[in-house]
Amino acid sequence: MTLAATMKSLPTGYCKLLNPIRLNAVSCRYLSSRDLRMPPCDFVPDKYESLPYEHVVGVRKKNLSAALLTYYKKPLLLHQGHMQWLFDHKGRRYLDLFGGIVTVSVGHCHPKVTEAAKKQMDRLWHTTNIYLHSPLHEYTEKLTSRLPGKLKILYMTNSGSEANDLALYMARLYTGNYDIISLRSGYHGASPYTLGVTAISAYKPGVANSFGCHTTMCPDVFRGIWGGSYCRDSPVQTTRTCSCSPGSCEAKDKYIEQLKETLETSAAKRIAGFIAESILGVGGAVQYPKGFLKEAYEVVRERGGLCIADEVQTGFGRTGSHYWGFESHDVMPDIVTMAKGIGNGFPMAAVVTTEEIANAFARALHFNTFGGNPIGCKVGSAVLDVIEEDGLQDNCKTVGTHLMLELSKLRDKFDIVGDVRGKGLMIGMEMVTDKKSRRPLPAEDMNVIWETCRDHGLLLGKGGLYNNTFRIKPPMCITKEDADFAVAVLEVAIAEYLDTAGK
Incomplete structure (x- = not known):
């Protein structure tokens, strides 16, 4: 069946719901087994009215460090985020399975975290920790109560x-x-x-x-x-x-x-x-x-x-x-x-230790200008509340286990999926040339699959010693429907790569 005929045979409205920029015959062969419709989202992003895309790219090349890499052949210009979703400058939606490098813990612009930051900005942006301020002390008590044993002395840093x-x-x-x-x-x-x-x-x-x-x-x-x-x-x-x-x-x-x-x-x-x-x-x-x-x-x-x-x-x-x-x-x-998920993207980090170790460190003055910033502490406190109130730890266990088990089916189906591993929503899928040799899938081949996922609206990270592991560490609020969509996209992307490569 031709691509046109396949598309024509789909139910009314189906094609409009398909998110990918391109949908070829290989993709269509897999629609029967998995649903490539992106899960619904009621959020409508604001219209992008900032710098043109070409100007942004120009500034990047001219004024930012060459050591700063960008993802994808045509880098994404992100404009807005909402929970597990990201929107580019054209309003296109993506399922974010990388969470700003495992940093967006409770969801992009989570309403409760955003509101906490706004309220504190109206009250007090910054003051030195030489003074007392309640956000730091409230957060210290709340965070250390979540650590076991004698781990009760907190040092706030920025990364x-x-x-x-x-x-x-x-x-x-x-x-x-x-x-x-x-x-x-x-x-x-x-x-x-x-x-x-x-x-x-x-x-x-x-x-x-x-x-x-x-x-x-x-x-x-x-x-x-x-x-x-x-x-x-x-x-x-x-x-x-x-x-x-x-x-x-x-x-x-x-x-x-x-x-x-x-x-x-x-x-x-x-x-x-x-x-x-x-x-x-x-x-x-x-x-x-x-x-x-x-x-x-x-x-x-x-x-x-x-x-x-x-x-x-x-x-x-x-x-x-x-x-x-x-x-x-x-x-x-x-x-x-x-660090990272501690502030849902706000630049903050912490070290927690015992009183005995902390006392030894007190031989000299230790000071951090921005560590324990009032806004950061309010944001961190709201993150702790949301994790509990939204049941995100349990969601990680439930959705993460479901996602890994579904990904393991891809491992069983495709010889180039060498390993699926992890716990909760800390997942890796390692790609190889074949299971017997376990040789890492070359970078150019990884990128083909990776780019196809992006074209279908799925954002993944990459890592591992050989950069051949897809890093799946999304905002902890993702759903089983999101997980199923991600697996469907990965299945199509891998199938397209194998079909094109003649493997």
């Missing part, structure tokens, strides 16, 4: 890099040791200090940065040397097989041996600390074998080090089962860092 920078400094000052251990493929910031623990070469400019940082093998049970079919705390496991007996995990033991070897060969006998994300973010939603992080903490503490949980992407209920990602690993960190 995740700054929070991790402060945490590393704190660990070194408290322990009197210097060496820091992190995981290969982990990302903790791009400031000169945090670049030492960020272990992805793309972020390394080739000049000296933080010294005394050592990396150990990333315990990736899909791409790593060891892994099996029961390793992960996830509704979807790898297709690798293993012969582990119940209650044991050979992969976990092997990766712990690698950590011990790193400590024996690369670090001093006494170390300052170990920093790790609960699930790798930029590194491609990599999950460790169950029990790895708990045993790693024990090994690190035997060497005198503190354990730092980087919750910049996994915190605030995103993993579904717990409020903080580290809780799923049954560990108690000494320091927790958080």
Whole structure:
């Protein structure tokens, strides 16, 4: 059947509801199994009346850093956002499954968060923290009440890099040791200090940065040397097989041996600390074998080090089962860092630690001009309320599990979908040339699929050591209907790529 004939056979009104710019014969072949209609949205964006598109592109090239990348062949000019939706300058709607790089936690321009910011702007924009102001103290009490154990002392900063920078400094000052251990493929910031623990070469400019940082093998049970079919705390496991007996995990033991070897060969006998994300973010939603992080903490503490949980992407209920990602690993960190979703896009971040560690840090004056800003604190407080009132942690668990299980069907259907992994709405889909070799799908091929998704109204991130993992970390308010639409688009995009490539 021709494309025209296929379109003609669709129900009345169907074509008007189809969001993609282009719909070819390959797309139409998959309409029978999945619905490509974008879920409805009553929100109507304002008319775009700012700089013309060509002028914006010109300013970008002329006046902004060449190190700032843009997504897509023809970069999006975004104009407005509403919950899980983004609108470009022409009013076209997109389902945002990347959430401003995992930053929009409760939804673009969530009414309650927006109202909190507006009210505070009318009252007090900024004052130094040398003075008392209620937004900071109300937020401090509210946030620390959500952390377990002795994690009760709060430091407010402005970004995740700054929070991790402060945490590393704190660990070194408290322990009197210097060496820091992190995981290969982990990302903790791009400031000169945090670049030492960020272990992805793309972020390394080739000049000296933080010294005394050592990396150990990333315990990736899909791409790593060891892994099996029961390793992960996830509704979807790898297709690798293993012969582990119940209650044991050979992969976990092997990766712990690698950590011990790193400590024996690369670090001093006494170390300052170990920093790790609960699930790798930029590194491609990599999950460790169950029990790895708990045993790693024990090994690190035997060497005198503190354990730092980087919750910049996994915190605030995103993993579904717990409020903080580290809780799923049954560990108690000494320091927790958080950013991104903490302010739903407002530039704020935090470090939380124990009174004992904080007291050691008080040997010198510590001050942050904008950390604890009144507007930021009101925004952060509203975010905490919305997560609870809108049931977003449970939504992450319910919708995230549904989405992963549906994505796993694509893995079973297409040889180039190597792995689906994650927890809650912290998901990765790793693309390969074929499952047997597990070779990363080349960048140009990834981009074909990625661009097609964008053409159909779906925005995804990319990450992983080889940049071959689709990062799916949307606003936590998405629905099952949104998830089904996303899977339908991905299925069509992959099918189109394979059809065009003759595979």
